[in-house]
Amino acid sequence: MSAAALRATFISRSVATKVRSIKTREGDGALVRRSIGTPALRNLSPFLMLDHFDIAQGAGFPDHPHRGQTTVTLMMSGYVQHEDFKGHAGLIGPGDMQWMTAGKGIMHAEMPLHQDPKTGEALPAPIGLQLWIDLPASSKFTEPTYQELKATQIPTAKPRSAEIVDPEEEGSGWEVKVIAGKSHGVESPVRSPANGECWYFDVKLAPGGKIFQPLPTGWNAFLYTLPGGNITIGSNAAASSGEEYQPYHTLVLSNKAAIASASEATAMDRSRQENGVWIAHASTTAAEAEEARFVLIAGQPLDQEVWQYGPFVLATRKDVQQTLLDFQFKRNGFENANGWESKISKRARSNSFS
Secondary structure (H helix, E strand, O other): OOHHHHHHOOOEOOEEEEEEOEEEEEOEOEEEEEOOOEOOEOOEOOEEEEEEEEOOOOOEEEEEEEEOEEEEEEEEEOEEEEEEOOOOEEEEOOOOEEEEEOOOOEEEEEEEEOEOOOOOOEOOOOEEEEEEEEOOHHHOOOOOEEEEEOHHHOOEEOOOOOOOOOHHHHEEEEEEEEEEOEEOOEEOOOOOOOOOOEEEEEEEEEEEEEEEEEOOOOOEEEEEEEOOOOEEEOOOOOOOOOOOEOOOEEEEEOOOOOOOOHHHOOHHHHOOOOOEEEEEEOOOOOOOOOOEEEEEEEEOOOOOOOEEEOOEEEOOHHHHHHHHHHHHOOOOOOHHHOOOOOHHHHHHHHOOOO
16 A cells, blocks of 8 residues: 555544533632533533642641542642542552542542642642543442553653654654543553543644544543643644644544445445544644644443433432432442541641651
């Protein structure tokens, strides 16, 4: 197959829905920008909620339970402490990632660290993203697990040399932190359920840069734009054409079915075979704009109902009712919640860093 024919198979998704994230209060005074999980954007299986959080002094997410979903926390700056009722505790810092599968039950706290515990010196504001992902019904009552990666442990994909890949096939001027899934020959060690699998990329684009990121056909996918330069999406993402997307927007991508076989590859069929997305920086020179940054996330839709009651996400009404009883009576996964209180919530209340 010729290089031109190969490039023709790269059919980009486009933006189907644009939603600006809305500021709201969550937890104990924390400010979040929320998009997925608001009336404007629901039912994007397997995704339940996306929060872009900024935790001020005195705010946080003290002791609270979860069941039936995964939470993925990616820190942009600052530090957040976490602790659960099974003795798991740690610190998530700039660029670090935590992938927590609540399964049948976890109770934990997530509290910011605004001062160095040893010196008392001020630390950068804790800012990051938290994504809630639905679990397949078969995984909702598994044991809770954590997968954590420090910033230095998250693999990075960069444009490959022209001897390996034609630059016109994957773009240039980009860097991808592969939090989950596969990007340009790089694979993350993070694993999600085989049913309801998720890919998660933290992408930076230099002015003039563009990237084609392959995505599994049929998966739901979206971008969330972070502070920085604007981007364009679709076709070959030429910076000179198309709508420019500014920071703080969730951009749900089109999701057209793949053709059934090569014999059906007529011009009409091929237009439906979206197998990735072209994204470009909206500016062509470094003098005009700063680096663009966004997360690109895709997931396999789950063929199940979503019954959510706060931090409990189940597949049936009966399971929600059972979960409320389980948490009330501290059983079936919540036994350790009986009398438990996190140390980090206590310290936050007393403003003690000893």
